[in-house]
Amino acid sequence: MGKPVDPPSGDGVENVNLKAALEERYLAYALSTIMHRALPDARDGLKPVHRRILYGMRLLRLDPGAAFKKSARVVGDVMGQFHPHGDQAIYDALVRLAQDFAQRYPLIEGQGNFGNIDGDNAAAMRYTEARMTEVARLLLQGIDEDAVDFRETYDEANREPIVLPAAFPNLLANGSQGIAVGMATSIPPHNVAELCDAALYLVSHPRATSDQLLHFVQGPDFPTGGVIVESRESIAEAYRTGRGSFRTRARWTREETGRGTWVAVVTEIPYGVAKARLIEKIAELLQERKLPILADVRDESAEDIRIVLEPRSRTVDPALLMETLFKLTELEARVPLNMNVLTAGQVPKVLGLAEALREWLDHRRVVLQRRSRYRLGEIEKRLEVLGGLLIVYLDLDRVIKIIREEAEPKAELMTVFALTEVQADAILNTRLRSLRKLEEMELRREFDQLTAEKGEIETLLASEDRQWKTVAWEIREVKKTFGPETPLGKRRTVFAEAPDNGDIDLTAAMVEREPITVVLSEKGWIRALKGHVQDLSSLQFKGDDALKLSFHTETTAKILVLATNGKIFTLDASKLPGGRGFGDPVRLMADLDEGADIVTAFPYRPEMKLLVATREGRGFVVPAESVVANTRKGKQVLNMDDRTTALLCVPAEGDHVATIGENRKLLVFPLVQVPEMGRGRGVRLQKYKDGGMSDAKVFRLADGLTWKDTSDRTWTVAAGDLTDWLGNRADAGRLPPKGFPKNNKFGG
Structure with missing residues (x-):
């Protein structure tokens, strides 16, 4: 045995409560996920990874119309400079920004295989190429003009924008999905022309509510089209509260195939549904014989979607076929709305439609003010230089003499002409060829133009009304570019009334x-x-x-x-x-x-009514619809105590009731005397001294009373011969006519 090891000394060891330590660390992780990963900023609608991709592409000069660059180059730059996470995560985000079935207004134009609506993945980043679209250019517009704040990157070697100037309402136009810790966001895409109209209304009516803005924004506009079957009240509620969902269906048409046969052709599927998985599911249901009215499913898609559904026979109702498929497959899907975003880039909050647009508009005004101040500073610098040059043109010979003869021409120029250092430097840097007379006229014209522009910007910065007018003009320009008459701006998703499935028997279809x-x-x-x-x-x-x-x-x-x-x-x-x-x-x-x-x-038949009765002779009429149970527990229809049990349940088809007791007494009375209830103890049908009821049936008096004897022969007593037994409910009755079975039953 060796010498026992002494425990380490307590120096430098800090005792920490495990619960407090875990709470602190988990909170830090949660905040990091919410702020820097999962939730979009309300102003530009982007998460940090997307913002960094776009900014990285701008630095690589990948503007619309520029030559494409390899996606690997973009991912490498973004990872090295701004986003210290996995390259695959960055590439996945880049791919999604380029997919026209995922983004309503793609921010990246891709060249190569960027995946497809079937759910196939994009090619590796070394094979694909990318550049920005016009939408991305709008998001970055003015970023070099001090439009937004910048911060240090993770390694403090570079600077990155905290938010983009966002001349495009990207949050709602392209939507966003994200799962943070304890909160999530899900914003479907919308039509930008409608958003611009709503924003313009909000500029002129700052107190407008989400309900009023729904005159412009009808609802989501998915890149994959489809049909929204949600009630207007439900849509209004979703936009008012920022939470809800939209029931979206595939768009289909009936196509005649000759000789009375037809097929249903699906041309648009719900947003976010992978086509391959959808067809796989339909084929599975076919194999499991859960869709007997469907014979076959074929995918005939090329560039566009074309799913052909062939019915089992031409007599099948197309609406029934599609309703069955909507119920059982992802041809109908719910697209959630949860507008949980970072307001002011800091605070997670669920916004309604009006608040979300207001965040964007307020941001646009701040960007306008900052860009205007930046331009004002640039003008003032240039005016200072021009002022110096114009002074010098008045006495060029003296300037040339000072530059040729003085040891310190800069100081001498500043003294003689009362110039600033900036002006003196500009003069010394002027080329000889610029000293011609024509140049002086150009300088004077530029000086006048800049002075006028400076006045306009100062007026703009002094007037809130003018600022909003300028913001509105910028929004109108965006609407012109992406208006409803343009191929990209045209609404793709339509609205339809929610179908009434009450008259469609889906069980029969399955x-x-x-x-x-x-x-x-x-x-x-x-x-x-x-x-x-x-x-x-x-x-x-x-x-x-x-x-x-x-x-x-x-x-x-x-x-x-x-x-x-x-x-x-x-x-x-x-x-x-x-x-x-x-x-x-x-x-x-x-x-x-x-x-x-x-x-x-x-x-069971839906329209039928039933006469139910207990052994003690109490009963009532009940509609069959109200006794159908959807669970194994069934429905309690007859209420009774332990002394009796349920005796019978017969169709209540006719106008009279015949009852027979164990005492072999027969009574016939009108059916109207028996109340109709959904559940209960019922009323006394026949009175007995001892024993109880044996059997009962409902019949039409005009047809007479029939029964079957033990030999299976049918006996009928005509209406005229039943006078002795006709009475009222709860009477005692009389012994039955000759030939009535000994077992006291009416038989089949």
């Missing part, structure tokens, strides 16, 4: 419609046999189980099941087990309470 026979056993096992089977005598059951009931329906139907506890459960016929085995217990498909059994089952 399930192939086939006839089936539903079989329910005494012990509650259910199955669906293919086709409408008439003879069930050969049907096998498990153990001592037997047939309880069967009925014909279709795979698209809903099956309603009444349990003894008064609940009605809804099952999809398409999800019932096939007829090869014994089926499955209903308990696997519905949350049937312990001790509850199944009373009956039947197919």
Whole structure:
């Protein structure tokens, strides 16, 4: 064993509370993410990486019309000088600025493979080339004229702009997406001509609200077009609060293919959806047989989008086909709006439409003031020089003599002509060829022009009204360049009323419609046999189980099941087990309470009404629509205590009710005496001294009362012969006519 090592001395060790240390560090990280990575500035709509890319491209003189340079050169310069992060992150940002399906007004013009709407990646940066677009030039306009503040770069070797002058409303025109820590931003693109109109209105009406500005800005304008199916109220609410979403659909047309056949052709897809993934999803649904009304999907896109959807048959309703696809695929998508931006470049805040435009307008006015002051300084410097030169032209010979003979001509000139040092330097730097008479006239003209310009700028800086007029003129120039009649400025996304899906049965569209026979056993096992089977005598059951009931329906139907506890459960016929085995217990498909059994089952029809009753003889009429449940829990329809159970649920089709009790007394009374309710205990249908109800049915009195006996023969008692049994609800009734079954049931 070696000698134990002494612990280090406490010198220089600082005890830190772990919770406080983590909080401090995480807060620093969160702030860094919010300020320097994820949220755009409200003034120029750019995140730092985009701003640095554009500024780096300006330094490389990659103006519109200039020769392209390799993207790798741009990325290298930006990474080396301004953005100390991964080159791939910078290149990904650059690529997105060049994609005309991602940016409504691309800031970069790319040459080479910059990815596509299918979701394919761009080529490596060594293969692609880039230069700025006219939009980027507008964003940088005036950056050399002290329009914005600069700060030191990360290594303090260079300087970079804190914000760009932004003569273009980029925040809303191109939108932005970003996830920070604890907050996110999502701004869809908009139409710049509409934004300019709204901004001009805001200049003349500074107190205008977001609702008023919606007369100009209709809503988002996506580069990929599409149709927005959102209500005007919902759009107004989103722009008022800065939070909301827009339901966007693909644009499609019906194309006739001859002989009555047709296809649906999708020409525009929702913003942000990768076409390849969309088609993959539709093909998957086809394989899984979840789209029986669709036969095939083909991608015939070239430069433009063309997705061909072929229906299963020409009788399929095109609207039904598309509604089904909108529901199941990304042909309909929600584009979120969360205008969380950095106001004044510092404070994250969710802005409404009016506040977002106001931030941009206020910034434009500040830029105008700063550029005007810068120009004023330049004019004053030039006027000082011109003033000196004009003095000298009055006595050129003496100037030449001083320069030739004096040892210190500068000091002598300053003394003799009362010049400043700047003026003296300008004279000494003048070339001999400039001393001709013509030059003096040019100088005088320039002096007069600059003096007039100086007066105009001073007037501008003194008048807020003139400043706003100038800002408005600049906005009108932008609108002219990107107006609705230009190919880039024309609105691409249209608006449509949100469709009413109430009358479209999407279940029918997603399930192939086939006839089936539903079989329910005494012990509650259910199955669906293919086709409408008439003879069930050969049907096998498990153990001592037997047939309880069967009925014909279709795979698209809903099956309603009444349990003894008064609940009605809804099952999809398409999800019932096939007829090869014994089926499955209903308990696997519905949350049937312990001790509850199944009373009956039947197919649901939307317009039908049902008579429900308990064993003690209480009941009411209920619309079938109100008993359909969307969950396994079912719907409680009959309220009752533990002494009784649900007895029956029969169609209420007719004008009279016939009830028979366990005491074998029959009563017939008008259906109108039974109230219609959604849920409840019901009213007494028939009065019994002892026992309860055995069966009931609703029928048309004019057709007479029918029943089936045990030999399956049908008996009918005509309306005229039912006089003895006609009475009112809650009467006791009389013994039934001759031939009524001994089991006290009306039968099928």
